[in-house]
Amino acid sequence: xxxxxNINVYYGNIHAIKDVSFEVNEGEIVTLxxxxxxxxxxxxxxxxxxxxxxxGDVILKGESIKSVAPHKIVAKGLAHVPEGRRxxxxxxxxxxxxxxxxxQPASSIAPNMQEVFQWFPxxxxxxxxxAGTLSGGEQQMLAMGRAMMSGAKVLLLDExxxxxxxxxxxxxxxxxxxxxxxxxxxxxxxxxxxxALSVAQRAYVLETGRIIMQGSAAELLNDDSVRKAYLGA
Amino acid sequence: xxLISQIISQLxxxxxxGSIYALVALGYSMVYGIILLLNFAHGxxxxxxxxxxxxxxxxxxxxPLVAVLLAVIACTLLGALIEKVAYTxxxxxxxxxxxxxxIGVSFLLxxxxxxxxxxxxxxxxxxxxxGVQIGDVYLSYVSVVTILVSVASMVVLTFLVQKxxxxxxxxxxxxxxxxxxxxxxxxxxxxxxxxxxxSALAGIGSVLYICAYGQASPTMGSMLGLKAFVxxxxxxxxxxxxxxxxxxxIGLLEALVTAVGLSTWKDGVVFAVLIVVLLVKPTGILGRQxxxxx
Numbered sequence: 001x002x003x004x005x006n007i008n009v010y011y012g013n014i015h016a017i018k019d020v021s022f023e024v025n026e027g028e029i030v031t032l033x034x035x036x037x038x039x040x041x042x043x044x045x046x047x048x049x050x051x052x053x054x055x056g057d058v059i060l061k062g063e064s065i066k067s068v069a070p071h072k073i074v075a076k077g078l079a080h081v082p083e084g085r086r087x088x089x090x091x092x093x094x095x096x097x098x099x100x101x102x103x104q105p106a107s108s109i110a111p112n113m114q115e116v117f118q119w120f121p122x123x124x125x126x127x128x129x130x131a132g133t134l135s136g137g138e139q140q141m142l143a144m145g146r147a148m149m150s151g152a153k154v155l156l157l158d159e160x161x162x163x164x165x166x167x168x169x170x171x172x173x174x175x176x177x178x179x180x181x182x183x184x185x186x187x188x189x190x191x192x193x194x195x196a197l198s199v200a201q202r203a204y205v206l207e208t209g210r211i212i213m214q215g216s217a218a219e220l221l222n223d224d225s226v227r228k229a230y231l232g233a
Numbered sequence: 234x235x236l237i238s239q240i241i242s243q244l245x246x247x248x249x250x251g252s253i254y255a256l257v258a259l260g261y262s263m264v265y266g267i268i269l270l271l272n273f274a275h276g277x278x279x280x281x282x283x284x285x286x287x288x289x290x291x292x293x294x295x296x297p298l299v300a301v302l303l304a305v306i307a308c309t310l311l312g313a314l315i316e317k318v319a320y321t322x323x324x325x326x327x328x329x330x331x332x333x334x335x336i337g338v339s340f341l342l343x344x345x346x347x348x349x350x351x352x353x354x355x356x357x358x359x360x361x362x363x364g365v366q367i368g369d370v371y372l373s374y375v376s377v378v379t380i381l382v383s384v385a386s387m388v389v390l391t392f393l394v395q396k397x398x399x400x401x402x403x404x405x406x407x408x409x410x411x412x413x414x415x416x417x418x419x420x421x422x423x424x425x426x427x428x429x430x431x432s433a434l435a436g437i438g439s440v441l442y443i444c445a446y447g448q449a450s451p452t453m454g455s456m457l458g459l460k461a462f463v464x465x466x467x468x469x470x471x472x473x474x475x476x477x478x479x480x481x482x483i484g485l486l487e488a489l490v491t492a493v494g495l496s497t498w499k500d501g502v503v504f505a506v507l508i509v510v511l512l513v514k515p516t517g518i519l520g521r522q523x524x525x526x527x
Binding site for chain 2: 100
């Protein structure tokens, strides 16, 4: 479904991502775990087109998207929920969701919004409120709902648990699992490795821009070095 | 003339010039809101609009309404063209390069106009004559039309920005360019659209300016542009309602200064406002200050 093949990404002279390759199969949840600054978000931004790779390729459904403009990648069925949510604070919940459906025909907005409201009933209650007045958890729900409005088949989630209470983290991860069960392919980036490994099927461990380990989520959960470095055990 | 009617006449004068400032300030503010550029060529777009009206009416003897439409269309296209040619290639350049380029475009337009149209001012035939006497207040039709057209333009603009898909995309891009792209919004299209809308408003402003002052000259845009810029800063640059308020405030302030007999100080007072705003409240009256929740 999504294949990242030997990418190298630079910020000016800084070599941020080094020879990274991985794959996400249709219907999978794959997680990239790693410490702050390991390059997780950089990889997601490269996939969604906000950053460019110097080498290699990014392939979505068999088609290279490494030189496609970010706004056109969305239309190909890939949505990116960025780190820190980045909802439009000065726009209402409804308007944020409409923006998520920017590439979709106007007729699909109402039914898609109803579906998002079923996933996140709290957004329905607050539909006319400015996104800037929502709590962190609600903003995360809005960011995810907004991405779902695009009709995407592949979802990139960047730190959905960041800054949320344990209860909310649990709620968000239940939704991620449920979305996946209904056919959504998900690439999940998390610092909360415990949580990420518990929902993912496979995982890659990233350290200073390089993949240093990969395997099934269960394997990595029980791996001693992973437990020491990322699970605090 | 009683004091009251004098106050009313000055208010009308202030609202008239204020609405022109407001229309021009909107273009500054919208463009700043979206790409953080102080587009100093914006004032000169007005000058081009004024010449279009002049030539359409004198050389081609077109009816005023057609001349007006041509001016608005010319300004819209020119604004979008400047954006494409001068600013798009600098999308990822530092902001200072953009600013310098804007000043360069401004010089190019002013000097180009001197070359093509001549350095002297052209008298544009007036096409809104007369007025109406209410008590001892004389209301010229030009003032009435100017205020009505400006307010109507602002209503249309507000609808455009609040309710239409492109308008919402504009707001999204101006708040978070990256996130907007992730929604599938094309930056280039949205930015071009913003320039086009801002320049269309400048076109309307140029026509109203000509109605009031009856002259087109190559440098007319610079003072008008600078004052509109002050209005945009006063209202809070980047804010659309702010630009409207700022425009009217500057217009009324000028009228007030004139009314107390200090008309030669008019320009100085406007720029003093800029200094005070920058010292006291740089974000202006309605400047954006959204606290981000984490």
